[in-house]
Amino acid sequence: xxxxxxxxxxxxxxxxxxxxxxxxxxxxxxxxxxxxxxxxxxxxxxxxxxxxxxxxxxxxxxxxxxxxxxxxxxxxxxxxxxxxxxxxxxxxxxxxxxxxxxxxxxxxxxxxxxx
Amino acid sequence: xxxxxxxxxxxxxxxxxxxxxxxxxxxxxxxxxxxxxxxxxxxxxxxxxxxxxxxxxxxxxxxxxxxxxxxxxxxxxxxxxxxxxxxxxxxxxxxxxxxxxxxxxxxxxxx
Numbered sequence: 188x189x190x191x192x193x194x195x196x197x198x199x200x201x202x203x204x205x206x207x208x209x210x211x212x213x214x215x216x217x218x219x220x221x222x223x224x225x226x227x228x229x230x231x232x233x234x235x236x237x238x239x240x241x242x243x244x245x246x247x248x249x250x251x252x253x254x255x256x257x258x259x260x261x262x263x264x265x266x267x268x269x270x271x272x273x274x275x276x277x278x279x280x281x282x283x284x285x286x287x288x289x290x291x292x293x294x295x296x297x298x299x300x301x302x
Numbered sequence: 303x304x305x306x307x308x309x310x311x312x313x314x315x316x317x318x319x320x321x322x323x324x325x326x327x328x329x330x331x332x333x334x335x336x337x338x339x340x341x342x343x344x345x346x347x348x349x350x351x352x353x354x355x356x357x358x359x360x361x362x363x364x365x366x367x368x369x370x371x372x373x374x375x376x377x378x379x380x381x382x383x384x385x386x387x388x389x390x391x392x393x394x395x396x397x398x399x400x401x402x403x404x405x406x407x408x409x410x411x412x413x
Contacts, residue, residue: 191345193345196343221400221401228406228408229405229406230392230403230404230405230406231346231392231403233400233401233402236400278343280345280346282345282346282401290348290351291401292348293338293345293346293347294345295344295345296343296344296345298343
């Protein structure tokens with residue numbers, strides 16, 4: 188099956204710093220990747236959709252300048268949380284699909300804690 | 303817009319008992335529906351999906367779901383719960399190429 192790997196699985200950072208989360212498709216080329224945020228005991232909220240080589244499409248209410256998404260290659264997308272604050276602490280999950288109409292495979296998630 | 307509603311944020315069953323997790327959808331077009339499972343501090347794993355073929359869909363780990371258009375439902379069932387089934391379960395609908403998730407149901411299995 189298709190494997191999507193996220194790194195790191197856990198990260199703690201100081202308030203005001205930036206942190207980068209990587210999402211890699213290990214055995215397939217992903218033209219589309221999705222980034223989700225999950226608050227404790229809640230559902231996944233789609234933050235943005237990224238297509239390789241183009242700008243990400245952000246969902247309403249998501250600050251694109253705060254959550255920078257880069258999808259520079261067919262196997263790697265990154266989410267950078269800039270100037271992180273404690274309220275950004277959350278579980279971030281990515282998913283990747285070969286193209287927009289095919290099944291998306293999920294990474295194992297990254298737990299971000301901002302102190 | 304398409305959406306899903308999961309009834310019951312928590313479901314508790316005894317080991318060996320029937321598992322029934324409820325999901326109702328809202329869609330103006332024939333939907334693609336999914337069930338995912340999430341174990342603590344992990345991503346999501348696809349259990350099964352409905353893509354307008356057979357209305358009864360069999361998935362992994364003994365789970366299955368039946369698409370009922372008349373009831374706008376896509377409930378997830380398993381005849382006999384196992385301790386390892388304890389997890390969070392999410393129903394989702396494909397809304398113009400992005401997944402919209404329900405609020406999730408936490409399944410507890412007691413010995």
